[in-house]
Amino acid sequence: MIDRRDFLKLAAALSAAFGINGLPEPVMAALKKIDPAAVPKLIYLQGLSCTGCSISLLQAETPSPLALITDYSQLAFHADLSAISGKKAFDLVDKFISGQAGPYFLVVEGAIPEKMPEACVIGSKTFAQLLEDAARTMSGAIAVGACACDGGIPAAEGNLTGAIGVKEFYQKRGIKKLVVNIRGCSVHPDWVWHTIIHLVKVGVPELINDSPKLFYGRKVHELCPRYHDFQQEIFAKKLGDKGCLFKLGCLGPDTYADCPTRWWNGGRTWCIDSNAPCIGCASPNFARKKSIPFYRLSEIKK
């Protein structure tokens, strides 16, 4: 349980990380107002999303998903888990966003359809409006997954909605708020939960490109168990082959993520171990350009 001691540690760590005077005014105000019994409440909202990140969060192993939402955070609202529904659910969210229910962190999954706000509606408000309103009251935001960080697939070339990520959305509006980006399509559950635990117990983790360095400090290629194959020029020639997958299009050299050491789904598997090239799902440029396909099979055939 989060007690007063933990809260003070969180506040102190936040202050130390940023220098309390360097924090944007609303964050400072929020920090001063935080009710110790209520830290850290999470309001989880979905925009242009597929819910894959939420589903991934339920695949957490240690701690378990239940412990994470009871012991390490308080999931005040999540559309997939909340018992309440309809207007009462919207009112609950609205109470937090309007500042009447105490401090909270906003967790965002999904992109914002900036040029077509009607393309994402929750209750009586557009998703974009909710994010603007929340900026006035939240302690900070955690952008979960490729879509919330950089727009992801909804922002791919040729999209009709003008989808963008949370950071860009706030920047365009001159809103200065702490936004922690957890990239990946989907995210690895550890990347999100361990960031939240870090926020609760220690403070804001060290960030690069707004993402925790702990998970995104090195490239997939650098950490890859097939790096030796790359050096020896042992390349897979067709899908299903062993060896370095670079010539099939592997985007490990362009992608910062610790998949090669963390592994997925209970630590049993990950893309390259199943001979599947990395498609760069943790890269800010994931799936962005039509001219850069995921695979380059034809180049080998020539």
Place this chain on the structure above:
Amino acid sequence: MKIDLGPVTRIEGHLNVRTTVENGMVVDAQCMSEMFRGFEVLLLGRDPLDAQQITQRICGVCPYAHAIASSRAQENAYKLQVPANGRILHNLIEGANHLYDYLLHFYQLSALDFVDITAILQYKGKDADLLKVRQWVQVELNRGKAFPAAPFLPRLSGKYIANAEINIGAIKHYLEAMEIQKKANRAAAIFGGKFPHSTAIFPGGCTQDVRIDLIAAYQALIREVKEFVVSKYIPDVLTVAAAFPEYWKIGASKGGFLSYGLLPLTPAQDSKRLFAPGVMFDGKVTTVDLKQITQDIQYSKYSSPSGLKIQDSALTPAPHKEGAYSWSKAPRYGGRMIEVGPAARVLIDYHQGNNPTLKEMVNKFAGIAKITPNELNSVLGRHLCRAIQASIIADFLLEETERLEHGATAMADIKIPRSGEGVGMTEASRGALLHYIRIENYKIAKYECVVPTTWNASPRDDRGHPGAMESALIGTRVATPEEQIESLRIVHSFDPCIACAVH
């Protein structure tokens, strides 16, 4: 009076249901899908092999189904011969995904409509998990804070199960299901590379090795899931049914059923499947004819032409279109409304006598519940159909692992043609899923997805006839019109996925 049920929680995505209630009865319902991304437009001009990756992101709940449908459409377009191992690995991945999805749906998404979560406060036993939850809820309630014990409280008003022992058993299984669903996903990811969003599924098979150590790990995980399905999931569905028998009569859709069939037995495109395909009207099953499928848009937020066939589809968003109330199109079969999903799969297979185990289980449980098989078109029917299929699928997956050839390839050699077209069909957990691809000059020139919830959460068609879920809601008696837990139970029984419906 008009009452909006949105935002509807414990589903995937952004759904509102606008109801009109008169004298305690829902007399009209409009399913309003409220999120649009435009996948079919994003895909234009991309490399065809991007499709099974991009389309998985339509839905992170059932991404593997989209990967399989896209892979089949591409196999069709590339004229690929899939090796036996490749077809089996596709099945092992897709089938395990169904198992997780059924458990997640019954426990995490639906159970709180029936189970009294506050019963935990009366728990006097020694189970460590339940004691921990009881203590957590007590501390939360005593703190006097806003919204204690969220996300499990607050909840909708309504009648819940009264028996404390049943409630506590269900809460325990809710917690266990959170762990068991992970095992099904771990199994799928052994061959899929990771979950959600597999990187190892391709048209022509799967890149993962067919190795005995991987097969053994897969088997162990699926056996654990199967044990849970048989000893807890099926009994829990029957327990809920015994407490709410009226829901065998509530929530019937008023049209036909469609299933493309699930889990092929051989690599051939037209292979016999574990659950047989078909389309069913008035109790009679016929062969699926894709030419009968059209998509209306009069009440959908698009200005593109209405009534187009799959290969002619078009997508021009019109967010302010007058009279339009949903981002979902309105697919129809021969102009008629269709329900897809677990009940459709079971009824269509049952009436053809395809799967003997399915027939036996349907007869047995229909006997216990004192219903006719056609009453599976109901709230409880959809829940029971998922549970029956979970049991059959788990057994089939274990048999499939025995048919794998250790060390043999699971991937065909892909050569993308300059031009071509293909259609791929499967059953996602939520129902009939179709992908269509046309390739011109080595790039995607047309892509169309007709997705389960596009059918189920369909708005009115051009003739003003409701979609399946709308039709199931109309006529429902509700005790508290502002909240309508009864309507929510109907909506949840369809397991709608709005990210899928609109995509």
